[in-house]
Structure formats: C-alpha cells, structure tokens
Amino acid sequence: MKQIVIATGNKGKAKEFKEFFADYKIDAVSLLDLDKNIPDVEETGTTFEQNAALKAEQIAALLDTPVLADDSGLIIDALDGRPGIFSARYAGGESKSDKKNIEKVLAELKTIPKEKRTARFICVLAIAIPGKETIFKTGYCEGSIGFEEKGENGFGYDPIFIPEDYTKSMAELSPNEKNSISHRRNAIIQLEKWIKAR
Ligand SMILES: O=c1[nH]c(=O)c2ncn([C@@H]3O[C@H](COP(=O)(O)OP(=O)(O)OP(=O)(O)O)[C@@H](O)[C@H]3O)c2[nH]1
C-alpha cells in the first residue's frame, strides 16, 4: 500500500487523515506511528501557512520524503478571531488541554448572544516535497459556538462547535458526517489531483 507521512502529533487529526486517505488506498502515517524519535517542530510562525510550512518542511527534510502538514484552528468573530493560530494552546501552559481551551472560550463568550457567536474552523495544508516548492491548500467550515459542551466524537473544540445548518455539535456527528463537511475535508479535496497522481 502507498504511504504518505503526515507531520502531526495530534491523535484526532491523525485519525481523520487515515480515514480520508483510506478512500484513495493510501496509508496515512503520522508522527505517532513512526518509531523514530522526531523532534518537536516549534510553531513560531504568525500565520497558519507559516506554521504548516514549518511542520511539513522540517519533517520532509528530516525523513527525505514528501510530507503533509496541517495547521488548523478556530476563528471566533466575537473574540476578534481568537483563538486562531493559538487554538491548540489557548488556555496556556505547556500541556495542551482541549477541556481547558473549551472552558476558556465559553467563559469569554458568556455574555455574547446566539446571533453573535459565529465562528469558523480553518485548515491549512502544506505539502513539502524535498527539492520542490511547498504547496498550500486551505479549507473552512462555517458555524457558531454553542453554550455548553455536547457530544463525544471528534477532538478539540468539536463539542462546542455547531456547523452551519446543523443543530448538533460537531462532536455529536458521526466521523463520516464530520469528514463530509469539515475544514480538513474542504482542504483535502483540493489535493485530489495530486493524491491520485501519486
Ligand atoms: O474541534 C476541533 N475540530 C477540528 O477538526 C480541529 N482542527 C483543529 N482544531 C483545533 O486547532 C488546534 C490545531 O492546532 P495545530 O494545527 O497546531 O495542531 P496540534 O498542535 O494539535 O497538532 P500538530 O498537527 O501541530 O502536531 C487543535 O489542537 C484544536 O484545538 C480543531 N478543533
């Protein structure tokens, strides 16, 4: 089976990439699957593109193979776009905690009414191929932030994100349903030609 390396240490992302690439009969191997001790890539960029490129290019150089990286996050209008590129580490501290991040967002939006809770997920994919220019693709998923956590599926902010035209949270959707509307899917479908040519 063909393989593609995904430069992520996020379990939720790794699972979704495996599901997407299975459709193309490609095994998506994440950093969690590799035996090698791979150093953490510091996300020092100021944009999703820069951080996606940092992850893809550093791991591609290290392994000398094409690598796909995903930098993603949640953009909330009432918070001037926060948590944005800081989505994974919004509540601060070294340990990334989805639960603490969600609590912080809900607290910040406490007095904000339903119609002003609009938000979107963004996913920027970078594909680094040694010796070639890095390719970028961006996908979005529009929605709003609920008032409480709901559902057990997905990861990150899914329990408080209600996709547009839905009443359920992203975490209440099945993996297949999420994968049919998510920001990650909307980025990946733009890569279809590249994936099929592999
Ligand atoms: O509810 C969610 N559903 C999603 O589908 C989703 N996609 C991204 N996010 C949030 O945005 C951060 C990415 O930050 P990020 O791109 O730096 O990834 P990460 O640090 O978790 O892993 P890595 O890929 O960098 O190794 C994540 O941790 C999450 O908090 C999501 N939340």
Ligand SMILES: [Mg+2]
């Ligand atoms: Mg990260």
